[in-house]
Amino acid sequence: MKLFEMKHIKKSFDGLEVLKDISLDVEEGEVLSIIGPSGSGKSTILRCATGLETPDSGEIIKTGEVGLVFQQFNLFPHFSVMKNIVDAPLKVQKRKKDEVYVQARSLLKKMGLADKEKAYPFQLSGGQQQRVSIARALCMNPKILFFDEPTSALDPELTGEILKVIKDLAQEHITMVIVTHEMNFARDISDRIIFMDKGVIAVEGTPEEVFSSDNGRMKEFLGKFH
Ligand code: ADP
Ligand code: MG
Numbered sequence: 001m002k003l004f005e006m007k008h009i010k011k012s013f014d015g016l017e018v019l020k021d022i023s024l025d026v027e028e029g030e031v032l033s034i035i036g037p038s039g040s041g042k043s044t045i046l047r048c049a050t051g052l053e054t055p056d057s058g059e060i061i062k063t064g065e066v067g068l069v070f071q072q073f074n075l076f077p078h079f080s081v082m083k084n085i086v087d088a089p090l091k092v093q094k095r096k097k098d099e100v101y102v103q104a105r106s107l108l109k110k111m112g113l114a115d116k117e118k119a120y121p122f123q124l125s126g127g128q129q130q131r132v133s134i135a136r137a138l139c140m141n142p143k144i145l146f147f148d149e150p151t152s153a154l155d156p157e158l159t160g161e162i163l164k165v166i167k168d169l170a171q172e173h174i175t176m177v178i179v180t181h182e183m184n185f186a187r188d189i190s191d192r193i194i195f196m197d198k199g200v201i202a203v204e205g206t207p208e209e210v211f212s213s214d215n216g217r218m219k220e221f222l223g224k225f226h
Contacts, residue, residue: 001027001028002025002026002027002028002061002063002064003024003026003027003028003063003064003143003144003175004025004049004062004063004066004143004144004175004183005014005026005059005060005061005064005176006025006028006048006049006058006059006060007023007025007043007055007058007060008021008022008025008057008058008059009021009022009045009048009055009057009058009059009060010022010049010055010056010058011041011044011053011056011207012056012122013057015180017199018039018041018044018199019044019045019048019055019199020124020198020200020201021046021058021200022041022129022199022201023058023076023201024045024194024204026144026175026177028051028175029073029173029174029175030175030176030191030192031170031175031176031178031189031190031191031192032178032190032191032192032194033045033177033178033179033180033186033190033192033193033194033212034177034178034179034187034193034194034196034203035179035180035181035186035195035210035221036145036191036195036196036197036198036202036221037163037185037196037197037221039163040194040196040197040198040199041198041199042143042179043148043149043179045164045179046068046146046148046177046179046198048060049066049149049177050066050067050068050146051066052068054096054178055098056173062143062144062184063143064109064142064143065141065142066138066143066144066145067138067142067144067146068102068137068145068146068148069130069134069137069145069146069147069148069150069154070133070150071132071148071149071150071152072149072153073121073126073129073130073132073133073153074139074194075121075129075132075136076121077120077121077122078120079120079121080103080117080118080119080120081102081108081113081116081117081119081120081124081132082108082117082118082123084091084110084121084132084133084136085104085105085107085132085136085139086100086101086104088136088140089103089104089139089141090193092140093133096141100139103139104117104135104139105177107110108132108135108148108217110135111131111134111135111152111165113131113135114151115126116128116132119225121225122170125158126153126154126155126158127154127158127162130150130151130153130154130162130163131161131162131165134166135148138174142186144174144175144176144177145169145174145175145176145177146176146179147166147176147177147179147180147221148179149180149181150162150166150178150180151163151178151180151182152181153175154176156207159182161191162186163182166178166185166189167185167188172187178190183211183222184186185217186207187207187211188207190207191206192196192204192205192206193205193207193210193211194195195208195213195217195218195221196211197217197218197221201216202215202217203218
């Protein structure tokens with residue numbers, strides 16, 4: 001079943017077309033990774049998908065709530081860990097307090113942060129902050145979770161713990177769209193990969209297909225990781 005669809009999305013900023021007729025869909029339970037050079041439009045796809053940007057034209061079809069995990073965590077600095085997680089479920093989704101707190105505690109436990117609910121973001125490592133932001137996104141019960149370079153702001157030794165969390169979510173068949181520069185991770189975790197180049201989907205397929213593609217820009221891009 002399709003959970004999400006983008007049809008012929010175009011988006012320009014100041015006369016520069018950064019998304020040129022993008023169409024993609026996401027199946028329930030699927031892990032889709034989006035790779036490509038800086039400036040190719042990856043974040044703009046996620047921002048359009050999650051409603052942070054409005055496309056100039058085209059259509060977006062969603063079946064439910066979508067969540068977004070940012071590169072820079074984007075936690076509220078003046079809220080405790082718990083308040084960061086429960087705020088939107090209580091205020092935006094208007095759910096019952098008891099139920100939301102039970103879910104939030106269970107998510108914190110799953111993220112290995114059971115003892116951090118009263119802590120503030122500045123008291124946590126980058127990896128811990130990113131795990132809080134994943135718990136926050138999950139507490140909205142999204143149909144799809146979008147990640148925008150979730151490890152790019154982390155020190156290399158903290159990257160692994162976040163990739164492990166995302167891999168665990170994939171094993172639970174959480175539907176995810178992941179923008180990442182971690183090529184081995186993308187190859188390992190994805191059902192499908194999209195390579196973006198200058199606002200278009202230049203290559204799309206299984207990890208095997210994409211990583212063995214003859215596309216010149218794709219080869220050049222992969223060459224930068226060797
Ligand atoms: P990526 O995530 O692949 O690095 P982005 O989607 O962030 O690429 O950006 C694609 C292009 O759109 C870049 O040239 C970027 O400078 C431009 N861009 C993105 N957001 C804005 C914005 N809000 N205003 C102006 N230009 C933007
Ligand atoms: Mg980006």
